[in-house]
Structure formats: C-alpha cells, structure tokens
Amino acid sequence: MESVPNVQELVRNDPLQVPESFLIGNEEEEDKLQSTADKYNLSSEIPIIDLSLLSRGSEEELHKLDKACEEWGFFQVINHGVATEVLQEMKDATTKFFELPLEEKNKIRMPPDDFQGYGQAYAVAQGQTLDWSDALFLRIYPAQYRKPNLWPIAPEGFKETIEAYSSGVKRIRDELLRCLSSTLGMEKDALLNLHQEVTQALRVNYYPPCNMPGKVLGLSPHSDTSTITILMQEDNVTGLQIRKEGEWVPVKPIPNALVVNVGDVMEIWSNGKYRSIEHRAVTTESKSRISYASFILPHAEVEVEPFGHIVELSGSQKYKKVKYGDYLRSSLKGKLKGKSHIETAKIGS
Template sequence: MKIKAHLLVLSNRLLVIRVWQSSENIFPEVEGKALVSAKDSPVYVASVKNLSLAAETNDSSYIFFYSLEVVMPCGFMDYPCQRWCHLLNGLWSSLPVPSVQEIVRNDANNVPERYIKYLEDRPLSSEKCPVSLDIPIINLSLLTNGDEDERKKLDLACKDWGFFQIINHGTDEVLPKMKAAVAAFFELPLCEKKKYAMAANDVQGYGQGYVVSVEQKLDWNDLLFLITMPSSFRNMKYWPITIPGFKETLEEYSIELQRVIDEIFSNLSLLMGMEGGFLKELQGVMKLGMRMNYYPTCSRPDLVLGVSPHSDCSSITLLLQDDDITALQIKHKEAWIPVKPVPNALVVNIGDVVEAWSNGLYKSIEHRAVTNEKKPRISVATFVIPCDDVELNPLETMVDDNYRPRIYKNDVKYVDYLRHTLARKMDGKATNLQYLKL
C-alpha cells in the first residue's frame, strides 16, 4: 500500500502521517508493509503492526498514528511534505504567525480576518455570563496548618468548580517582580523578541501555541513559554538574558510556586485517600512549564478570543494575572463565568491528569480568555507536568464498582496523551479527555 504523506514524523516505534480525504474510504486498518515518502525526509519501509489512532483535524485532514515493527531507510522520493506538527523531539511544533502586539502597534483599529472567530465561537454569541457567581477562595495557610474545614472547602472546589483562588500563600513579595519581568520582555523590540522564537521542533520560546494549520483561526495573544524547573530541562537559548534580573526572578518565582504546589498536592492526596506525599511522588520528575502571555488591546473584543476554550493537559495549573482586568472565564453549568481577580491571589485549576487520577471526581474545566479595548493584559500560567512515563490510571481509592465505576483507561502513559493533545488546535475539553476514556 502506498501513502503519499504531507507529514512524516518518525521515531523507532511511532509513525505519524497527515493525509487528505480522497474518497469515502480514507484508510482502513493496515497490516503488512507501507511505503511512506516525503520531500525533506527519508523514505522508510515499515512493517505496520496496527493502526493505533485516527483523528480528524480542523481542516478536513486526518492524522494517523501507526505502531512500527521494523523501520529501515531506503532512499528518497519526490512527494511534497509540510512540517505540520512534530512529535519526535519536543512532541509539538506550532506554525509561526505574526505578532499580535505588532499588529496592534501598526493599526489598532483593524482586526485581521484570521483572528475573527466563527460566529458560534465569539465571546458574545454565547449565553451571557452571570456576574453574581465567584469561584471558591482557599486559604493556603489554613491548609498548611491541617485545618479540616478548609480541606473540605478544597474538596468541594475541585468537585464542583475545578477552579479556585488561593490566598495567604506566602509568595506576595515575588508576584510584582514576576509581572515586571514578563512586561519587560514584551516591551522589547520585535527584532529582539524574535531572537527567542520557537524552533520548528520545540515547545519552548516566543510565538503562539497550538497553530497547526494556515487556515486556523488565531488567538489574540503572544506568548513566551519556558520550562523553568528542574533546571536541567531548561533551554537557555530561549531565556532573554538582556533583561536584568529576568532569570533570577523566574527562578525565585518557580521555587516559591514549588512550595505552594507541594502543599496543594499533599492535601489532594489526603482527600483521595492516600498519604500526603503520594501525588507528588506519583508524578516522578515533575516539571514546571511557564507560559507568559501578552494580550494586546482589541478594537473589537466581541469578535476575538485571547485564548480559545480548552482544558489543561497538566496535573494542575497556577495562574498569576493582573489585578485590575477580568479576562479569564470558566465554563460552569454551561455558562461562561468571569473569574474576578483577587489582589495577590493565585488562580489554581485541576488539569486533565488529576481528573483522570481521580476517576472524574475532580474536574478539569474548560476555560478561555477574552480581550478588552482599553488596556493590555499580562498573565503567567504555570503548568505542573508529570514525567513522560507516568500512567494516567484512576487511583484504586477513587474507583468503586458499585458507586463510582472506572471511566478512564488503564496503562495510558502521559507522553502518549500529550502527543494526542498537542497535535491539534485548542478545541475545548472533550477532544483531550476522550482519548483517556473507556
């Protein structure tokens, strides 16, 4: 069987190709040998063991994952290839797009067509956001002291909302320094910021994430993404060393967050019927991925989104946001609820990993960000990322055949879930967690 592929990504056990539908019968399950060709990649003859995943993308193309038995180079052929996504080294690549910050600097009154969302996706086409609901506020100092009532509040927040704000977390002094460091980066000239642009096969760097197609509608933001902890995972070529104190501030903030994260995991472990250190140990070598966002003003905030609806492929996420701009919205009971900033608070949300471990008891909630006309906004989302080989099985204490039957698979590794998630644009929660469900 010959396949003319517009994408080729290959490791010694995984083949990923992108094809366009040519008939009603796309590609059935394949047994035997496949010849895969690409203009700028080697051609491989592989014994294809089975088709392990097939998913439709946003532009009527299809992505296929094949498990390989034998791989051997055999020359080149002349079929075209586009670098659509990359799952070999960094697992992900986002196509380069213009800086939204520069678009606004050049013409603040114009919104390019590519940023105008489809009617059903626009922020004001949804049900009007209720303004009387606030997400729970958790006092971290009480949790640290073993307060049972506060732990029950945390339990309810994770079950009912999947989001909460934490106060008295002990990181107040570093928060303004962190905001200033991020602002300093985005104030650099574009030519300077481009020195830190994402490489073709890397998740880290300056640009915009989850851009997988030239036809895709874009979000109204620029970002800088860095792995900050452990230090051995850092790629320093993306760190803007021209900004005085930038590195030191990110290190200080990361260390303070690690303490907060440990306390949250300790309490979640106890609530899930485990010893206090269980969830931290379960994750292996835990990484902190920091996404620093810049949302320029927008003359038509009713047409665009700062970040499209999504759930997080993390264990948990901690968000530092501006105190005077309400932009984050979470989906609660089919309505979009604005998260009003609380001065010096950190917003915490449950990620897909903890939802799977809790067998769906703790909710990874869909969320998005809107824009405004008057003032740009900065936020810093820190994702807690487990080790690649960690399995996302529901914990035994969270499964009961009579009252809470298992809804998620066994033996799905985090790296496989991450491949599935990062190979597509942000598109709500269901497409992420459906991969994990029975």
C-alpha cells in the first residue's frame, strides 16, 4: 500500500495546486460531477423519519421506515433525542482538531497496519485516483477494542466530546435496529442479538476546499460494508450525494438531523429487500466540510446470510453466507468502487 499526501497540508501550502493523482481524468465523469452539483430536484424527496414517533410505536412511521429502506436505502432522522449542544460541541471540537498543526495531529497517526488514528485512506494500487480528504478513524464500542494511544489528546476535552456524541448515536442505533427487526417481520431484539456484539466505529472525514471541485472527489462512489451507517453533516455545506435512478442526488442537510443509510450487511440479511446505496462526497471551491460517519457492524465472527422467512417470501436466495470479518477484510483490500464488493456475496458470482 502506498502512503497518500495530507490533503489539508497540500491546500495550506498551495491552494491553487491539485496534484494529478487526485484528478478524476475522465471527461464523462467530470461532466457528471458538474451537471449534478446543483441538482436538487430529487433531494427534497429523501425520506424524513421521526425517531420520537418510532419510539412511541407509531405504525405509520414504521411503514415509512420500511419504504425508505426499500425505495431509497437512505433517510434523514429528526427528533432523535441527541441534544443540539452535544452535536454542536462535537462539530466545534473537531474543527479545532483539524486546525491543529500537522505535527500535533500526527501524534496519533494511523500506523501502517491499522485503520485507527489520523491520516488518509491508503492507496491500494499504483496510479489509483486519490480522494480529496483526510480522516480521523476510531473504534468506539465495545470499549475494549479502543486504542487509547490513537485517540486525540487535543483539543482539551475532545475525548469526552466524542464519548458523549457516540453515546447518543449508540442509543439511536439500538432503536433503529429494533425497528428494522420489526419491519423485517422479526422479534424486536433479533437484529441486535444477531450482531453478537454490536461494533460502532467513527470516521470523521475532513474535505478541504478544492480549486478544481469539478475534477476531484472528496470520497469515491461506494456502498458501506456496515449494517447501517449514521452520519452527521455540516448544516451549511452540501457535499453528500446518493445514486438514485442513475442520477447523483445531493442530500441537503436538515439542521440537527442525522442521515442514515443501509449497508451491505442489511442488504444480505434482507435478501435484497433493503439495498445498500451507492454514495459519494463532492468538494467545494470556497469551504471545507466535515462529516461524521458512525458505522454499525456485526462481530467479525458473525455469519451473515439472508433470513429464511424472507427467502421464502421472495422465492429464491440471492446471497451466499459470508463470515463478516472476511467480507470486511476483503473490501479493505480494494479501492472504493461503487457496489462492486457486494457482488462477491451474490449467488452465482
């Protein structure tokens, strides 16, 4: 694996320079990037789910959740119960962290054999187009998997802020997994139990401004290898786009809402009823952007395969049984590339 330059430092040293290794270099892709940058026609239709109604057992909201997972694979959650102050403190502390000098951030640099810590995604192949972003990646739950030496020590109180935010996400994650168990026709705690040990990892992505936003991607198109992902966006910068009916649709931030998407694990379990969705991040010329993705994953030893009752309803099993740890490891060996990885789990592939 090749190391990748720190994008924030590239911009600091020369805001006008974009190294060739970051350029998409494909005119058709560039045209698509520019033509969809301002498309909001579909974005107003992205489903909004009220978690307080789900928590109170609203059948109507449960039906909305089922439809959102089936038709979009993405939705925004409002009234989720995490205090606005907790969300804001997380944003403020993270901004301060990324403003620190590089040598300070490098104290928790990702080791070559680990994905935790501060750094960039490694280039897995020579000549690979690089993403215009830096990241802080931490395993949060179960707490025994944390590596305290790779947690930030500055700014002061950042660890406690991450803890408070992640604890709020944990509550949302459990509530959503219970509701999704219901929409899939199972006992409320079925999905939670199937994880054996629910793993929660946090990836904070920092997207610096880019002098050529139409020629680079902050994050290449991909689907997540998670069960679900819970994401906090900036309120005032749109950067996340999802693929819907062949179009890239911007996910316009709703203040204090969280974005949730279906991951590959949920697609396999539901035998394709719920589909993991391809998404990407674009950059802007004038503003940096930070996003906060909490990945919810099963234990590495869990064997994931379609639920029998869903296979019966659909008439055929579309996915093989995969051991989650193996599935995750093999996905990390390749460059983010659309939904190519889940194809390996399909029967007949």
